[in-house]
Amino acid sequence: METTTHEFQAETKKLLNIVINSLYTERDIFVRELISNAADALEKFRHESITKTDVFDGHVPLEITIDVDEKKQTLTITDTGIGMTRDELEHNLGTIAHSGSNTFLSELVEAARKDISLIGQFGVGFYSAFMAGKEVRVQSRSWDGSEGHEWVSDGSGSFTITEMKGLHRGTKIIIALKDDAKEYAQKWKIESIIKQYSAFVSFPIKLEGEVVNTVQALWTRNRSEITEEEYTDFYKFIGNATTEAMYRLHFSADAPLAINALLFVPQENFEVLGFGRVEPGVNLYCQRILIDQHSENILPEWLRFLKGVVDSEDLPLNISRQALQDNALVAKLRKVITKRFLKYLDEEAKKDEEKYRKFWSTFGLYLKEGVTSDYEYQKELGKLLRFESSKSEDGKPVGLADYVLRMNPDQEEIYYINGPSRAAIEAGPYVEMFRKKDIEILYTLEPIDDFVLSHLAEFDGKKLVSADRADLSLVKDEEDARENEVGDDGDSLDKEGIDALLQWMKEELDAVVTDVVVSKRLVDAPAMIVNPDGFMTSSMERILAASRK
Numbered sequence: 027m028e029t030t031t032h033e034f035q036a037e038t039k040k041l042l043n044i045v046i047n048s049l050y051t052e053r054d055i056f057v058r059e060l061i062s063n064a065a066d067a068l069e070k071f072r073h074e075s076i077t078k079t080d081v082f083d084g085h086v087p088l089e090i091t092i093d094v095d096e097k098k099q100t101l102t103i104t105d106t107g108i109g110m111t112r113d114e115l116e117h118n119l120g121t122i123a124h125s126g127s128n129t130f131l132s133e134l135v136e137a138a139r140k141d142i143s144l145i146g147q148f149g150v151g152f153y154s155a156f157m158a159g160k161e162v163r164v165q166s167r168s169w170d171g172s173e174g175h176e177w178v179s180d181g182s183g184s185f186t187i188t189e190m191k192g193l194h195r196g197t198k199i200i201i202a203l204k205d206d207a208k209e210y211a212q213k214w215k216i217e218s219i220i221k222q223y224s225a226f227v228s229f230p231i232k233l234e235g236e237v238v239n240t241v242q243a244l245w246t247r248n249r250s251e252i253t254e255e256e257y258t259d260f261y262k263f264i265g266n267a268t269t270e271a272m273y274r275l276h277f278s279a280d281a282p283l284a285i286n287a288l289l290f291v292p293q294e295n296f297e298v299l300g301f302g303r304v305e306p307g308v309n310l311y312c313q314r315i316l317i318d319q320h321s322e323n324i325l326p327e328w329l330r331f332l333k334g335v336v337d338s339e340d341l342p343l344n345i346s347r348q349a350l351q352d353n354a355l356v357a358k359l360r361k362v363i364t365k366r367f368l369k370y371l372d373e374e375a376k377k378d379e380e381k382y383r384k385f386w387s388t389f390g391l392y393l394k395e396g397v398t399s400d401y402e403y404q405k406e407l408g409k410l411l412r413f414e415s416s417k418s419e420d421g422k423p424v425g426l427a428d429y430v431l432r433m434n435p436d437q438e439e440i441y442y443i444n445g446p447s448r449a450a451i452e453a454g455p456y457v458e459m460f461r462k463k464d465i466e467i468l469y470t471l472e473p474i475d476d477f478v479l480s481h482l483a484e485f486d487g488k489k490l491v492s493a494d495r496a497d498l499s500l501v502k503d504e505e506d507a508r509e510n511e512v513g514d515d516g517d518s519l520d521k522e523g524i525d526a527l528l529q530w531m532k533e534e535l536d537a538v539v540t541d542v543v544v545s546k547r548l549v550d551a552p553a554m555i556v557n558p559d560g561f562m563t564s565s566m567e568r569i570l571a572a573s574r575k
């Protein structure tokens with residue numbers, strides 16, 4: 027029978043090189059990757075078979091079979107999933123499917139350099155088989171019933187594809203183990219890896235004929251019956267995580283929509299660890315059947331750091347990924363779940379502010395992104411924001427609700443001022459009058475903060491106002507006004523002197539300021555620069571100016 031030989035795509039060669047040479051210490055994950063591919067293939071088949079009648083080998087049970095052979099030193103993983111046609115074998119196992127694979131590769135190399143255990147987050151995928159295999163054979167037959175084929179490679183530079191008769195639907199992967207990877211031909215070794223990484227695969231995994239996982243959808247079980255350990259194991263499984271989660275929300279609802287959701291906040295923000303933008307981590311199920319993995323639709327983009335599962339019986343099972351995007355029911359689900367999650371965060375913050383502060387320092391940026399990009403949740407998000415302030419301890423930011431509680435009886439607005447640090451702000455002129463009148467002022471220390479607060483515009487009915495606005499009127503009562511008025515002590519200039527000074531300053535500063543006026547706000551500083559239109563704060567202007575360069 028005809029055999030064709032194919033070169034791996036250049037990126038794939040690079041990836042193979044990394045996989046074979048530098049991921050040595052994390053070898054166990056190749057078993058997880060192959061089982062996860064088998065489970066994906068089974069999920070895909072199950073989803074297709076619901077809507078289509080003519081599926082090949084429709085009677086074959088959906089399962090994963092693993093066999094080891096210590097004598098021959100092989101490990102074989104078989105699934106009865108969707109299978110691959112000849113073209114799919116060539117394409118899926120010869121190129122890297124990830125978009126922008128070059129960035130992916132450089133990020134992978136970078137992460138591997140930093141901390142090898144983080145590599146699991148990447149899902150190196152099928153090619154990880156070459157961590158332990160000197161040769162890998164993939165025998166596959168598609169659910170469309172076309173003839174089966176065998177793909178063979180030693181991972182060096184090329185692979186071959188040959189037609190193969192008599193295969194059942196699905197995929198069999200036979201790994202001839204390297205001499206130093208013999209342990210993967212031992213049953214106990216494979217069993218322990220499955221227990222560690224794949225216990226929650228929703229199809230039976232049979233190791234040497236015996237089912238070794240508990241096939242159950244944890245999220246549909248009663249909360250009171252689930253142990254902490256089960257939750258943690260499940261989180262590690264779906265989040266590819268090595269630690270337990272920071273927060274967990276498990277909730278069910280019957281009306282207006284039937285929802286089972288189990289959401290986790292990780293300990294770490296992988297976007298700042300040099301991993302680039304993270305994929306959404308929540309999967310969408312309908313009656314325990316996966317319909318949208320890493321769903322872009324079930325939560326807003328700024329909640330992409332969450333891991334977990336959403337299951338709703340109300341969704342049509344045969345909905346396509348395309349249709350999910352503008353499905354009204356999905357939009358409704360998204361709203362309900364998002365609001366529930368934000369409420370949960372607020373409750374957690376009230377219970378343990380210190381823990382919430384850790385969350386805020388790790389994931390606050392995402393919530394800020396939410397405020398600037400999603401009008402729908404501003405009210406809920408407003409409660410979750412935290413900023414340093416003139417009345418907060420260093421490093422212990424406060425919420426807007428706390429600020430409102432401390433407001434002076436006659437104070438109507440919430441004030442903030444941007445600066446690079448607490449010290450820089452406190453040394454500046456903007457806060458003088460606030461200090462004098464004992465009015466709390468928020469310190470927005472990140473460049474994006476002023477955008478966030480100007481998008482939010484108000485909190486609890488109170489306007490958010492930047493302290494660098496020219497029209498800021500802190501001095502209300504007559505007495506204060508007089509006290510700060512120029513000319514009320516012997517050293518001050520008279521009216522003419524003031525006019526002459528202003529005139530001179532306007533001429534000198536003509537190119538950089540729009541006006542020079544007398545201020546009632548200053549206490550010790552001789553002058554300050556304020557923002558004439560109040561539309562953008564100076565920090566916002568700096569960001570825009572930088573982005574135009």
Ligand code: ADP
Nearest residue numbers: 063064067109110118119123150151152153197
């Ligand atoms: P990923 O799973 O992230 O897509 P992988 O490298 O693990 O990346 O797999 C690449 C592709 O190969 C998969 O997307 C899938 O199309 C195909 N594939 C791998 N294993 C199987 C399998 N057991 N059955 C069917 N298709 C598979």
Ligand code: MG
Nearest residue numbers: 062063151152
């Ligand atoms: Mg995979």
